[in-house]
Amino acid sequence: MNPISEFNFISWAQKQIGDDPSVLLPSGDDxxxxKTTNxxxxxxxxxxxxxxxDLQTQRPSDIGQKAINVNVSDIASMGMQPSxxxxxxxxxxxLSQQKLKAIFNGMIKACRQSQLSIVGGDFTRSPKALxxxxxxxxxxxxxxxxxxTRSGAKIGDSIFVTGSLGGSITGKHLRFKPRLLEVKELLKLGNPTSMIDISDGLSSELHHICKQSKVGSKIFCEQIPIANKNTNTLDNALNDGEDFELLFTADAKLTKKIDNNWTLKTKLTKIGEICHKSNGIKLFKHNQYLHKLPAKGWCH
Amino acid sequence: MNPISEFNFISWAQKQIGDDPSVLLPSGDDxxxxKTTNxxxxxxxxxxxxxxxDLQTQRPSDIGQKAINVNVSDIASMGMQPSxxxxxxxxxxxLSQQKLKAIFNGMIKACRQSQLSIVGGDFTRSPKALxxxxxxxxxxxxxxxxxxTRSGAKIGDSIFVTGSLGGSITGKHLRFKPRLLEVKELLKLGNPTSMIDISDGLSSELHHICKQSKVGSKIFCEQIPIANKNTNTLDNALNDGEDFELLFTADAKLTKKIDNNWTLKTKLTKIGEICHKSNGIKLFKHNQYLHKLPAKGWCH
Structure with missing residues (x-):
């Protein structure tokens, strides 16, 4: 193991980073x-x-990828391209040089996948934890x-999620793919009325959208796509954190386009409908009312 | 002492932040x-x-101010306004609620002083150190x-520093004022050919400018403004870190304007001249050559 103190990380890292025409002046100045837009x-x-x-048991490159991709997911969910x-x-x-390099290489890989650049940084000591x-x-x-945003959902809109939900703690939370491609494809069909990424659990994120849009919602629990049904339950799909799927709402026109024109492999599933605020946020099964859906997602 | 775990910091922090017309959508979304320019x-x-x-002995509000001001200093030294x-x-x-609030209030104070806004953030646990x-x-x-940038210095340019240098470890490094006002005033007189902030010591920063501008320099050591001459030496002024003063170069026209039209209280001192690269970076005393000036500034 080569100790990190003997290693000029910044100089090494700068050499790993490719050119980007939107960077007018790369790191190396203050x-x-x-180049930015409005x-x-x-x-x-x-x-x-x-x-x-856990640096002891998890792959360093996965950790690096996740550090980038949690931010990519947030920017994608705004309908934006990370830059x-x-x-x-x-x-x-x-910390060994090898692990640090592997983390950084994971970051570069994630940046390439989402077409963004690393343009600077800071490197300092920590008394204990990375x-x-x-x-x-x-x-x-x-x-x-x-x-x-989270605030544009309207009564009558359909509620969709990408992919499938639950049990991310078993590995997906590190190796998830942020849904940037899916957002781009969706924007070709139309503009979702609201969108959020599911980092704290579906139930929590739904509460954010309903609160900020001043609406209620009906969720059809038999429609919710559960990841790995052998190990996960509906409760996992509703409340587990770090799925990094997208939750969004679409008006009738966009909903129809999704039904007819969605071609990506990632599934879009309609899981409910936006209703008047006074109806609250409720769970239904085959159109029978079950109970209110509390926001009990993951708390960092 | 109220433990931090019982405190909703994010919600509290959001309430402390004022409105800013250049923020189209504040935190509360992903x-x-x-609003940005090109x-x-x-x-x-x-x-x-x-x-x-050191959180045990130093004022939390000073720590908060410094966290903002080290970044303000970097942006100011690019000839730019932090936004x-x-x-x-x-x-x-x-960590107690009181200390965390005091740190954040120090940040807000520093942001107000430099007219920039806090627009978002992350709040998470640390196993040991803040x-x-x-x-x-x-x-x-x-x-x-x-x-x-650091790369525009030309042969014949004068080399200036703001304020006085050395001994920042005795307190100035926490409570320094970033030289944003001075940069604005200077830009009214003309455009410096290069600029850098002195975070790692004058000698190191001078090496950065000379290397990136492909020039050499003559430094007149009797001209260097030493802070608190009773306790600091020329060596402190040349090599101590964290002064956060500005080092810049000016052509003859701007140098004359500085001589005639500089009205701010913060002194600008001419400490040397840019010369051909082959002359290296050398220290002079009353025009007598002393020795080469090595870059031996502070190493984080």
Missing amino acids: TAIL KTAFTTDALVDQVHF HCVITFCVPHN MINVAMTGRLIKKNTQPL | TAIL KTAFTTDALVDQVHF HCVITFCVPHN MINVAMTGRLIKKNTQPL
């Missing part, structure tokens, strides 16, 4: 300078060893449109 | 959306307890100009 998404997310991952990021590593003295912070910007996928 | 500065810097500060930031807190379980990460964007102070 800040990077980016609306920019801006977000940040940190992963900490022993809180969000640039800056990365902070706070590194304990006993901490990785990523801050990311994004631009609109469709020019002259509005970002997709 | 990302913030910012060139954006982007940088990040982290502070870790026991590495960059927005996202903040990550990784918090040990024994870690604060700030990622910040900026826009050009003068429209349709180029950012000030």
Whole structure:
């Protein structure tokens, strides 16, 4: 094991990063300078060893990919294309060069998959745990449109999810694919009225949309796509965190287009309908009312 | 002491932040959306307890101010105005609500002083040390100009520093004022040919400018403004880190304007001249050659 203290990480990392014409001035000055448009998404997310991952047992490259992809997922769910990021590593003295390089290579891989660039960062010591912070910007996928927010759902809209839900803790939470391609495809068909990524569990995210859109919702529990039905239950699909699927609402026109024109392999499943706020957020089975759906998702 | 676990920091923090017309969509969605122009500065810097500060002995509000101001200093030294930031807190379980609030209030104070906004963030647990990460964007102070880089110094340019240098470890490193106002005033007089902030020591930063501008320099050591001459030596002024003053180069026209028209209280001192690369980076005293100036500044 080569100790990290003898290794010029920043200089090594700069060599791993390719050119990007939207970077007017790369790292090597006091800040990077980016070519930007009139609306920019801006977000940040940190992963900490022993809180969000386990460096002893999990693949370093998976950890690096996740650090990027949690931010990509947030930007994609705004209907935006991730463009640039800056990365902070706070590194304990006993971390090996090999693991650090593998984490960074995982980040570069994730950046390539979503067509964004690393443009700068900070590298410092940590007294104990490895901490990785990523801050990311994004631009609109469709020019002259509005970002997709949590507040636009209207009564009568259909509620959709991508993929399948539940049990992400068994591995998907590290190796998930952010749904950027799916957002781009969806925007070709029309504009969802609201969208959010499912990081804290379907039930919690649904509450966010309903609260910010001032509406209620009916969820048809037999429609909810459960991942790995042998091991997961409806409760997992409703409440497990870190699925990183998308939850969105669509008006009648877009719903019809999805039914007729959706060609990607990732499934879009209608799981419910938006209704008046006074109806609350309720679970139904074969059109029979079951009970209210509390927001009891994952709490970081 | 109220334990941090019982405290909804994010909800509290959101209430502390004022409105900003350049924030099209504040935090509360998956990302913030910012109004941006065609060139954006982007940088990040982290502070870790026991590495960059000491939470036991130092004022929490000073720590918060520094976390913002190290980034402001980087953006100002590009000739840019800080505009927005996202903040990550990784918090040990024994941190008190009071200290966390005081840190955040220090951040808000620093943001107000430099007219930028906090637009989002992440809040998570840390196994041991408090870690604060700030990622910040900026826009050009003068429209349709180029950012000030490290690479534009020309033979014959004068070399200036702001304020005085050395001994920042005794307190200034926490409570320094980033030189944003000075940059704005300077840009009214003309465009420096290069600029950098002195975070790693004057000698190191001078090496950065000379290397990236492909030039050499003569430094007149009797001209270097030493802070608190009773306790600091020339060596402190040349090599101590975290001064957060500015080092810049100016052509003859701008140098004359500085001599005649500089009205701010912060001193600008000419400490040397840019010369041909083959001359290296050398220290002079009353025009007598002393020795080469090595880059031996602070190493994080």
